[in-house]
Amino acid sequence: MEDITLKTIATKLGISISTVSRALKNHPDIRESTRQAVYELAEQLDYEPNQLAFQLLNRRSNTIGVVVPKISYALYLQALPGMAEVAEKHGYQLLICQTDDSYEKEVRQIHSLLSSRTSGVVLSMSANTTNYDHLLKIQRKNVPLVLFNRDCEEITCSKVLIDNHRAAYEATSVLIAQDRRKIAFFRGPEHLQISQKRFEGYSQALADHQISLNPDIIKIAADQEKDSTIAAITELFDSGAQHDAILAYSDQIAQWALVLAKQRGIRIPHDLAIIGFYNEPTNELLDPPLSSVSQPAYEMGIKAMELVFKELNSTRFAFERVVLESSLVLRGSSEVNSLPSQ
Amino acid sequence: MEDITLKTIATKLGISISTVSRALKNHPDIRESTRQAVYELAEQLDYEPNQLAFQLLNRRSNTIGVVVPKISYALYLQALPGMAEVAEKHGYQLLICQTDDSYEKEVRQIHSLLSSRTSGVVLSMSANTTNYDHLLKIQRKNVPLVLFNRDCEEITCSKVLIDNHRAAYEATSVLIAQDRRKIAFFRGPEHLQISQKRFEGYSQALADHQISLNPDIIKIAADQEKDSTIAAITELFDSGAQHDAILAYSDQIAQWALVLAKQRGIRIPHDLAIIGFYNEPTNELLDPPLSSVSQPAYEMGIKAMELVFKELNSTRFAFERVVLESSLVLRGSSEVNSLPSQ
DNA sequence: AAGGTTTGCGGAAAGGTTTGCGAAAATTAT
DNA sequence: ATAATTTTCGCAAACCTTTCCGCAAACCTT
Numbered sequence: 001m002e003d004i005t006l007k008t009i010a011t012k013l014g015i016s017i018s019t020v021s022r023a024l025k026n027h028p029d030i031r032e033s034t035r036q037a038v039y040e041l042a043e044q045l046d047y048e049p050n051q052l053a054f055q056l057l058n059r060r061s062n063t064i065g066v067v068v069p070k071i072s073y074a075l076y077l078q079a080l081p082g083m084a085e086v087a088e089k090h091g092y093q094l095l096i097c098q099t100d101d102s103y104e105k106e107v108r109q110i111h112s113l114l115s116s117r118t119s120g121v122v123l124s125m126s127a128n129t130t131n132y133d134h135l136l137k138i139q140r141k142n143v144p145l146v147l148f149n150r151d152c153e154e155i156t157c158s159k160v161l162i163d164n165h166r167a168a169y170e171a172t173s174v175l176i177a178q179d180r181r182k183i184a185f186f187r188g189p190e191h192l193q194i195s196q197k198r199f200e201g202y203s204q205a206l207a208d209h210q211i212s213l214n215p216d217i218i219k220i221a222a223d224q225e226k227d228s229t230i231a232a233i234t235e236l237f238d239s240g241a242q243h244d245a246i247l248a249y250s251d252q253i254a255q256w257a258l259v260l261a262k263q264r265g266i267r268i269p270h271d272l273a274i275i276g277f278y279n280e281p282t283n284e285l286l287d288p289p290l291s292s293v294s295q296p297a298y299e300m301g302i303k304a305m306e307l308v309f310k311e312l313n314s315t316r317f318a319f320e321r322v323v324l325e326s327s328l329v330l331r332g333s334s335e336v337n338s339l340p341s342q
Numbered sequence: 343m344e345d346i347t348l349k350t351i352a353t354k355l356g357i358s359i360s361t362v363s364r365a366l367k368n369h370p371d372i373r374e375s376t377r378q379a380v381y382e383l384a385e386q387l388d389y390e391p392n393q394l395a396f397q398l399l400n401r402r403s404n405t406i407g408v409v410v411p412k413i414s415y416a417l418y419l420q421a422l423p424g425m426a427e428v429a430e431k432h433g434y435q436l437l438i439c440q441t442d443d444s445y446e447k448e449v450r451q452i453h454s455l456l457s458s459r460t461s462g463v464v465l466s467m468s469a470n471t472t473n474y475d476h477l478l479k480i481q482r483k484n485v486p487l488v489l490f491n492r493d494c495e496e497i498t499c500s501k502v503l504i505d506n507h508r509a510a511y512e513a514t515s516v517l518i519a520q521d522r523r524k525i526a527f528f529r530g531p532e533h534l535q536i537s538q539k540r541f542e543g544y545s546q547a548l549a550d551h552q553i554s555l556n557p558d559i560i561k562i563a564a565d566q567e568k569d570s571t572i573a574a575i576t577e578l579f580d581s582g583a584q585h586d587a588i589l590a591y592s593d594q595i596a597q598w599a600l601v602l603a604k605q606r607g608i609r610i611p612h613d614l615a616i617i618g619f620y621n622e623p624t625n626e627l628l629d630p631p632l633s634s635v636s637q638p639a640y641e642m643g644i645k646a647m648e649l650v651f652k653e654l655n656s657t658r659f660a661f662e663r664v665v666l667e668s669s670l671v672l673r674g675s676s677e678v679n680s681l682p683s684q
Numbered sequence: 685a686a687g688g689t690t691t692g693c694g695g696a697a698a699g700g701t702t703t704g705c706g707a708a709a710a711t712t713a714t
Numbered sequence: 715a716t717a718a719t720t721t722t723c724g725c726a727a728a729c730c731t732t733t734c735c736g737c738a739a740a741c742c743t744t
């Protein structure tokens with residue numbers, strides 16, 4: 001079946017393309033009778049204006065690219081609806097890309113977005129991203145870029161973040177208040193700012209309570225790999241190093257720690273308290289349920305998208321840095337009063 | 343900043359646009375030396391091919407439109423990653439649209455997708471959709487359309503569904519097996535096939551156990567409206583009609599039923615068992631946790647997207663109807679053995 | 685009735701890419 | 715050296731829309 005274009009209508013009506021275009025846009029220059037005729041035929045033929053042609057003319061596709069490590073991570077799952085809402089309000093659509101925490105995929109996705117002349121980009125960096133040329137490229141093309149959740153200092157742009165330092169500090173403090181002083185820590189991906197900040201918050205809390213950092217109970221877990229996560233946890237357990245609590249960069253790690261600890265007969269939270277990050281829904285399914293730092297993902301999505309449009313609609317624009325509050329959700333895995341499971 | 347195009351490169355190099363185009367595509371007609379020169383300059387200028395122009399030429403934008411009532415519904419939240427995965431594999435991107443269960447929005451979104459010449463559409467209908475002209479329009483334009491989760495018989499196309507009849511039948515049977523015979527039912531949106539099928543499954547199970555349908559304990563709840571949901575539940579409770587179980591079209595309804603029942607001192611599951619649909623994560627948070635019919639959303643997403651590409655890549659195509667298995671997740675709200683809460 | 689104004693419409697360019705076809709340049713063959 | 719190839723590249727059309735500019739016809743003025 002042929003595509004219906006302005007030309008189709010113009011030819012059938014014996015008028016010019018520009019007249020058809022103007023008629024459909026209710027341009028005052030067009031006589032009522034011809035406008036009617038055009039409208040009727042357009043309706044009858046199911047004419048749909050070709051956005052592609054319009055976008056080419058406009059040099060922009062009214063679309064915002066959203067690049068995240070994994071859609072299925074709780075944080076992004078919750079942030080997406082917020083973004084969609086704001087975009088919808090502006091008449092824009094969302095192009096959602098997944099990087100699977102791979103730098104190469106991220107670069108490919110960014111190029112793809114740039115190539116389709118996206119009006120803006122909202123991005124949460126892949127864990128493996130250490131080179132930022134592709135992000136600089138976005139800015140060089142004058143496409144608004146907003147970073148959210150995962151920051152990096154090398155890029156200057158608007159950002160929507162959580163105070164990860166403070167969140168980790170609080171979580172650590174709660175554990176210390178429960179008289180736990182040998183708090184193990186699982187660090188996340190090395191070059192992720194949020195990972196670094198969480199570690200610093202943890203360190204600071206210890207320092208403020210005159211507890212010295214014990215490198216033996218600080219491990220690194222590149223959390224997207226199940227095997228390495230298990231390995232890191234096992235390493236801690238096998239090391240013999242004393243620990244009465246675990247603060248983990250992510251719930252994925254914390255969940256495994258909880259499961260593996262139980263397998264070893266470690267009582268939670270009696271012998272070992274555990275707190276993770278992100279407040280994944282599955283935390284509820286565990287026994288005991290896992291405590292976690294919850295982040296206002298929905299609001300992050302809204303804020304991030306709003307910043308894109310703010311930048312899009314102003315010629316001279318000052319980057320904004322929005323820091324939202326996280327909250328600590330305490331559950332059975334860290335409540336000193338709860339009975340040991342089993 | 344100027345957009346870098348083939349012309350930019352051509353002019354700087356003193357060659358023609360077509361030569362640049364061919365050079366970048368490694369066309370054999372191009373001398374190695376000029377190819378080199380073009381590549382270098384393109385690299386240096388951050389040239390990104392303009393997809394918009396290409397798509398216009400191609401008359402298609404390599405994009406699949408995904409239209410769902412609400413991204414945040416558990417089913418869609420889980421289906422999306424599956425879709426993204428398949429699309430990515432085919433080098434396509436996802437344009438995700440939300441209808442908020444409004445017919446008007448759905449029509450607008452569809453038109454928008456048609457207008458931007460989407461290569462295919464995956465759709466789960468809004469609850470208020472009773473007119474299907476916009477869907478027929480998709481098909482008239484020869485754009486592959488795949489319906490998932492929410493079906494409608496008026497449209498003939500590939501579909502990915504759950505056997506809602508069977509799921510409701512099973513859930514009802516479980517309740518009957520617990521010696522509950524006065525099972526109330528909350529129907530979902532009237533003209534939604536899945537709503538109808540669930541009701542039929544419920545009715546069938548009752549019939550197969552010689553239990554007659556009691557219209558007094560069958561209510562309708564247009565679940566997206568909190569107030570009407572509460573009203574429907576209150577109506578049941580206030581009616582004085584005997585009931586020892588509730589099967590609800592959605593978890594939203596079931597959750598409210600659970601909360602409201604507890605407020606009235608009704609013991610769950612002792613006095614009243616409750617089962618919902620969709621297995622929302624929040625079911626775990628309730629006390630007691632809510633039983634629910636879980637649907638393989640991720641697989642639905644994969645299947646649906648695969649069908650789009652199947653249709654896209656074959657000239658003469660036979661529609662497929664895929665029915666996936668759901669499973670009943672029994673939790674405290676319906677287990678006869680568990681102790682009454684409180 | 686001659687000039688000026690308004691009304692209604694068409695021509696053409698621009699946006700960036702791909703590609704068939706033809707033409708010039710370089711190569712080989714005679 | 716000329717003819718016959720082969721190699722390398724340019725022209726132009728096509729994809730569809732919007733919009734500036736201009737032109738003709740119809741209207742109004744005095």
